[in-house]
Amino acid sequence: MSELPLATDYAHIFLGDVPLIDVRAPIEFKEGAFPCSTSLPLMTDDERAQVGTCFKKQGQAAAIELGHTLVGGAVRAERVEGWLAQLRQQPEALIYCFRGGLRSQTVQQWLADAGITRPRVAGGYKELRRFLIDTLDSAAAQCQWSVLTGMTGSGKTHMLGHVTQALDLEGHARHRGSSFGQLPGGQPSNINFENNMAIELLKRRHKGEQTFVVEDESRLIGRCCLPNTLFDAMCKAPLVVVDVPQGERAEQIRQDYVHDLWLRYQAMFGAQEGWPLFAAYLTDALARLKRRLGDQAHRELDALMQTALTEQANSGSTELHLAWITLLLTRYYDPMYLYQLGNKQERIVFRGDKQACLDYFAEQRTNAQQG
Incomplete structure (x- = not known):
């Protein structure tokens, strides 16, 4: 088995989207x-658990023998055919297990016995993962970061769609970042969240990019946690503040968190099943703020929300949602933001309306290219 080929160029694997x-x-x-x-696992979860228990009680030799018993005969033939079928679709695919050890070596040998020789990844998943963690850490330390901030509803995510050097953290997290930010379909695991960011940064830095703009986020985006090195870099980075009137922000929230989100629920679950899920999403999101709002304020906001949801269910109109949105901005989000921004004044390098901020980022990109 040791003579079969190894893949060791981790950067090439991710830069080339190698299957x-x-x-x-x-x-x-x-x-x-x-x-x-x-x-395309060598063993099912149950088979792996049995082998693990055997290893602990009887040692490696007994565990290997049990593994061959569990994955032998017709089971082995079926799994080999699964790997061969995948390689017919993706002949350049590489093989990996957790550490690049016995499991991937076994699969590699069985494929070789079937006439197909493919490399296994040296060090397996563990080394690939280590490479991506190092990629994130080096980007956090070596790249120039700027943070776009602004009051809730300013449309920062939409703005970043027009900024060439933007890194969309919320897009990778599949969450909009606030109590109301949960999207239907759920979030990736934290490992996959980090992996996908790292691969994007690797590819972009490979093309020469060293300057990135991110949206102002807390450490947690939903349940996805930003890597410590990246979050620390963001906490020290210069701030660009976008100023947007409250009425415009309330309308942006109505569009994003009510109108567009309802369309997402409808597309995923259908109108009949999607509606109670959507209504529960809004109600639960507000309930998560109850402790900070206080019982009386929460009851007032919830009553306005339920009235708006009833009207939306009856007529399709979302206009009444502006009442609770505006009140929530006034009583909770805006005061909280102003307090937080007051502690970051020394980091502000630019402030303006949306177009002025976009022009600033475009100028910064031009300067970086010329410098």
Whole structure:
């Protein structure tokens, strides 16, 4: 087995979107994998658990023997055919297990016995993951970062769609970042969140980009946690503040968190099943703020929201949602933002309306290219 080829150029794997065959157990794949990987496990979760128990009680030799018993005969033939079928679709695919050890070596040898020789990734998932963590850490330390901030509803995410050097953290997290930011379909695992960001940064830095703009975020975007090195870099980075009137911000929230989000629920679940899920999403998001709002304020806001939801259900109109949105901005989000910004005054390098901020980022990009 040791003479079969190894893949050691981790950067090439991610820069080239090289397809990967992940032969770890399904539960391992679910916890974290890579965008171009396909789960085709050597053992099921149950088989892996049995082998692990055997290893602890009887040692490696007994565990290996049990593994060959569990994955032998017709089971082995079926799994080999699965890997061969994948390689017919992706002949350049590489094989990996957790550490590049016995599981991937076994699969590699069985494929060689079937007439197909493919490299396994040296060090497996563990080394690929380590490479991506190092990629994130080096980008955080070596790149120039700017942070776009502004009051809730300023449309910062939409603005970043027009900024060439933007890194969309919320896009990678599949969450809009606030109590109301949950999207239907759920979020990636934290490992996959980090992996996808790292791969984007690797590709962009490979093309020469060293300057990035991100939206002002807390450490947690939903349940996805920003890497410490990146979050620390963001906390020290210069701030660009976008100023947007409250009425415009309330309308942006109505569009994003009511109108557009309802369309997402409708597309995913259908109108009949999607409506109660959407209404519960808004109600629960407001309930999560109850402790900070206080009981009386929460009851007032919830009553306005339920009235708006009833009207939306009856007529399709979302206009009444502006009442609770505006009140929530006035009583909660705006005071909180102003307090937080007051502690960051020394980091502000530019302030203006949306177009002025976009022009500033464009000028900064031009200066970076010329410098």
